[in-house]
Structures are given as structure tokens and as C-alpha cells.
Amino acid sequence: MPSIDIAGVTKRYGTDTALEGLDLTVERGEIYGFLGPNGAGKSTTINLVLDFIRPTSGEVRVFDLDAQANALAIRKRTGILPEGVEPYDRLTGRQHVAFAIESKGADDDPDDLIERVGLSADAADKKAGGYSKGMTQRLMLATALVGEPDLLILDEPSTGLDPNGARRMREIIREENDRGATVFFSSHVLGQVEAVCDRIGILRDGHLIAEDTIDGLRDAMPDQTRLRVTLDRVPDDSTAALEAVESIDGVSSVTPEGRTLVVACTDRAKTTVLHTIEEYDVTVEDFTTDESSLEDLFVAYTSDATPAEVAQ
Numbered sequence: 001m002p003s004i005d006i007a008g009v010t011k012r013y014g015t016d017t018a019l020e021g022l023d024l025t026v027e028r029g030e031i032y033g034f035l036g037p038n039g040a041g042k043s044t045t046i047n048l049v050l051d052f053i054r055p056t057s058g059e060v061r062v063f064d065l066d067a068q069a070n071a072l073a074i075r076k077r078t079g080i081l082p083e084g085v086e087p088y089d090r091l092t093g094r095q096h097v098a099f100a101i102e103s104k105g106a107d108d109d110p111d112d113l114i115e116r117v118g119l120s121a122d123a124a125d126k127k128a129g130g131y132s133k134g135m136t137q138r139l140m141l142a143t144a145l146v147g148e149p150d151l152l153i154l155d156e157p158s159t160g161l162d163p164n165g166a167r168r169m170r171e172i173i174r175e176e177n178d179r180g181a182t183v184f185f186s187s188h189v190l191g192q193v194e195a196v197c198d199r200i201g202i203l204r205d206g207h208l209i210a211e212d213t214i215d216g217l218r219d220a221m222p223d224q225t226r227l228r229v230t231l232d233r234v235p236d237d238s239t240a241a242l243e244a245v246e247s248i249d250g251v252s253s254v255t256p257e258g259r260t261l262v263v264a265c266t267d268r269a270k271t272t273v274l275h276t277i278e279e280y281d282v283t284v285e286d287f288t289t290d291e292s293s294l295e296d297l298f299v300a301y302t303s304d305a306t307p308a309e310v311a312q
């Protein structure tokens with residue numbers, strides 16, 4: 001039985017279509033990463049799952065229950081970390097967690113949850129109105145974990161977290177999953193997604209344009225590669241050089257790292273990339289090709305060309 005089953009869902013806001021005919025299934029026990037550029041429809045999808053908004057057409061089922069008819073029962077079994085949520089200024093962190101425990105009728109110890117997310121006992125005694133973004137995010141994660149939810153929905157969970165916080169988040173996602181929870185999370189931090197997800201869905205303009213494991217996404221774009229080109233020096237007009245490489249057909253991104261250019265491109269574009277760089281009066285000292293990262297794949301999948309065109 002899937003934890004989330006979205007079938008043929010369209011969501012319109014007036015004449016704007018946020019989602020169109022979306023089919024998406026998250027199996028029980030999996031960690032599903034939900035990616036997409038700004039405005040692709042990720043938050044809309046999450047809001048439909050939680051019945052905060054309703055579809056224009058189509059059906060959303062969670063735990064095999066209709067999301068509209070069973071919203072409260074579903075939310076009781078779900079831990080939610082919404083995007084950009086503000087805590088109540090006047091409650092302390094501990095009071096927030098205690099309130100969440102009471103609301104869910106759970107019996108967690110607030111201090112255990114506070115410690116687990118890496119919030120200090122001192123911070124937990126302070127009013128949440130003064131919390132930094134990272135502390136707020138940790139607090140909200142603690143409330144999402146209340147009652148050992150069957151499903152965790154995390155919207156941009158890394159927002160505001162420093163590297164330690166991001167690592168803790170990954171560990172908690174894995175621990176929750178080991179306990180049996182299904183995790184559905186949206187993120188722009190692709191390293192985070194790459195590190196923990198079993199499966200990834202990429203949404204673009206309200207359509208799911210790719211859904212697979214990272215290896216599967218790679219296999220679907222066998223021609224996609226990551227080229228590292230080391231030059232004898234940084235070109236004098238490095239901006240023009242970067243723009244020239246970026247505009248080559250088959251190149252989806254270029255990142256300078258000192259004298260090295262990291263270029264996500266198709267195999268066929270490699271030679272043109274090397275020739276183009278050399279036109280800027282520099283010598284290519286070395287180049288290597290590597291497996292594409294999730295970031296490369298994401299850019300390739302969400303760039304203007306369709307995935308099929310990119311893969312060709």
C-alpha cells in the first residue's frame with residue numbers, strides 16, 4: 001500500500017495551472033526526494049496531500065484514505081515541517097514541543113526531542129521569537145517528530161541550517177526511516193537529496209518529468225557527463241569565456257573553480273567545450289570526465305530542452 005497516491009491531479013489558481021494531471025506515488029517506507037525549480041508546484045502538491053488546499057480535479061490518497069474525507073486522521077499520523085513557518089513569539093521552544101505533544105495526544109518527552117534535533121536546553125527555555133532561522137528549523141523538526149509519525153513531510157528542511165544542522169537532519173531522516181516512517185521531502189539542496197533519497201521525482205511546470213533512483217536518472221541520460229578542465233591560468237576575459245562555454249549546444253552548466261572549469265554537458269559537446277576555451281588564449285593542461293552529479297542531472301532535466309532531447 002502506498003503512503004501517498006496522487007492520481008490525475010490538476011490544480012488551477014484562477015486561470016493559472018499549478019499542477020496538471022499529476023500522478024505520483026510514494027511507497028510505504030521509502031525516502032522520496034521531490035525536486036523542481038521555483039514555482040514548479042512542489043508546495044502545492046504538499047498542501048494537497050495535507051488537504052490544506054483541494055484539487056481542481058483528480059484524487060489524493062494518503063495511507064489509502066481519501067485526503068479530503070480523512071484530513072484529520074491523516075495529519076495525526078503525519079509529521080510536517082512546513083516551509084518558512086514562524087513560531088509563536090511568546091512560547092519557549094520547550095512549550096512549542098509540549099504543545100505539539102499535547103495536540104497529537106502523544107507521550108514523547110519534550111527534552112528528548114529537543115536534544116535529538118540539537119537544540120540546547122538553554123535555547124529551549126528561551127522564547128522562540130528570538131530564534132535564528134536554524135534554531136527555528138530545528139524546533140520545527142522536533143515538533144514534526146512528535147508521536148513517531150508514519151509519514152514525515154519536510155518542505156525544504158535544510159533552510160537556514162548550517163552544515164552540522166544539515167548533517168543532523170540527514171541522520172534524523174535515516175533514523176526515522178529505519179523506524180519505518182515514509183519520508184517525503186522537497187529540497188533545493190541537491191547534495192542532501194542525493195545523500196538520503198531512495199527515489200527522486202522532478203517536477204517542472206506542474207508535470208512530473210522524471211521519477212527514478214539517482215542511478216536510474218543517470219541511466220536515462222547516458223550521454224550526460226561532468227567535465228573538469230584544468231587550464232594553465234584563468235583567462236583574461238573569464239566572463240566572456242564562461243559565457244561562450246555556457247552557450248554551447250549540450251552544455252547545461254559551467255562552474256569555475258580557480259583554474260578549473262566544471263562543465264555539465266553531453267558527451268558530444270566535450271570537444272567543442274575544449275576548443276572554445278582555447279580560443280581565450282589559455283592552454284588546457286588536463287581534463288577528466290566524471291559521472292554527473294544530481295545537480296547536473298537536475299539542470300539537464302529542468303533546462304529548456306526536454307529530457308529526451310538532452311539525452312540524445
Ligand SMILES: Nc1ncnc2c1ncn2[C@@H]1O[C@H](COP(=O)(O)OP(=O)(O)OP(=O)(O)O)[C@@H](O)[C@H]1O
Nearest residue numbers: 013016017018036037038039040041042043044045
Ligand atoms: N495561493 C496561490 N494563488 C495563486 N497562485 C498560486 C498560489 N500558490 C501557488 N501558486 C502558483 O502555483 C505555481 C506553483 O507554486 P508552488 O508554490 O507550488 O511552487 P514550488 O515548486 O513550491 O516553488 P518554490 O520552490 O519557489 O517554493 C506557481 O506558479 C505559483 O505562482
